[in-house]
Amino acid sequence: MPGEAELRLRERLSRLRSLPLLRGARLSGELERLQRQLERIEEGATDEELWKFVELARHDDRPYTLDYVERLFEDFVELHGDRARADDPALVTGIGSFGGRTTAVIGHQKGRDAGERAKRNFGMAYPEGYRKAMRTMEIAERHGWPLITFVDTPGAYPGVAAEQHGQGGAIARSQALLARLAIPTVACIIGEGGSGGAIAIALADRVLMQQNAMYSVISPEGCAMILWRDGAEKMKAAAALKPDALHCLELDVIDAIVPEPEGGAHTDHDEAARLLGEVLRNALEELGGASGEELRRRRRARFRSLGIYGTRNGVTTAAPQAR
């Protein structure tokens, strides 16, 4: 058994080594650092080590959407409101000039201090936020501008009003519109990629993820509450969910990992923005040649292929009627 497990690990490592960690980005110095991180994980990360990613992804000083927008976009104009009910500060949208080209931006926004955190609702959007995002997607589509989204949310807001205003439907429709766009789209998980609230703006041609970000179907705390019936088992839950960038890359959920400054994005916002900007530019460049129709077809094919399942031929187990 140990021999087999080791063999499997080795296989996995060699597969990981061949993955496009940076996907064409001209950042060879960073590649080495990512490789080292990869090896550390492969040597068998403990629950505590995997938990570090969760902590880094949620770090109070981690750059948020507007920190990157400020550093990467010129002439940024924020667009507010869903034209139906409200403006949701947990999700910002706007247009600006990125690398000399008008580009639309959508991103979750957390707050830096207590007051702003409350105002931004900790980056947890209401349906109004996703409807505002859709409005900005439509503007980009109309004018043929590329779209960049920054994902950083614990999840869509779980409140009474959010339900009454149609949280589930808003998340579904936001994805549906992203699946329909005929413009180049790039999404990057820059902190917490929390479940439905994250995927609502992450159905893109290229999905990137920062080195210390996390992307998960449920928060480790929520998972621990349900499966272990004890929120304190969050480390075990995080280890089981494998929400780190390398695992997401291995499962083809993301296309490339965006390197962060040594120690994490929070240590140097300028450098984090420079590294992110470089990879974003490359991603948009790669998408530049394709027609809108082609982009849409490939985007849908990309998501169509996600999932791992098997087949069992022959008759299934006889059915004892439970009810």
Add this chain to the structure above:
Amino acid sequence: MFASSEFRDNRGVAAKIDVSIEHRNLPEEARNEKTQDPNTCPKCESHYRDDELEANLRVCPHCGFHFPVRASERIDQVVDEESFEEEATDLRSEDPLEFCDVRPYPERLVEAELKTGLGDAMIIGRAAIEERPCELAVMDFSFMGGSMGSVVGEKFSRAAESAIEHGVPLISVTASGGARMQEGILSLMQLPKTVCAVEDLRDARCGFISIMAHPTTAGVLASFASLGDVCVAEPGALLAFTGPRVVQGTTREKLPEDFGLAEPNFRYGHVDAIVPRPELRGLLAKLLRLFANAR
């Protein structure tokens, strides 16, 4: 890894609750848990024989409460006799994350298959309703809380493709706690995957009718279920992105008595109609006629 002390709860109901994403807060079922009898009406406490309930489409003859319906029985209720041809029967879940909480995921899968006789939480296939052809994708809550993992996402996508190939409308019936946590991020990816399938249907101008049964929550509500050309709810069904217990626990808000149910969803404009089960087949037949006319 297989420590026997960890097999602490293998009662059917508990296992069902364990796997649904955040939403084990189903008031009716909580009450059912107490009575331990699936054929006792949780609303009026009338008791029925199984064949009585089946003959009445599993609607309480006394108070109109809608009991859960297994996928195969649902199909029998709505389609023309002998018209159903199941597709993609051989798909089975894998364990890509080698996920183990208090029990390994493969063990939960085997148990679910033995209990339900199903390969996973969705059945798809071609059928006819009042002689109009259609494609069906029907979920079964008794297979791991109807949770959506790679197999459910794949089956829904194949159902959409089959509908497109044959130029017929797709009808989905959902009963799901959401994404299947045991498949981690891959289960989240089934949201965009099924959404893309719906967009393909739209491009092909195939109708899509979404029937939301109890419960249609979280990942399934936040993906294909909400995207029907026509969205129909069953009376009393919980249709919520986040279930009442989690909302209560997170926000400490006072919840309305009918929080998240089909009725307030209808009032707020999220569904086209609430249709009692005995009227469902007739409505589907009518819609299939209308969609066929439009082509």
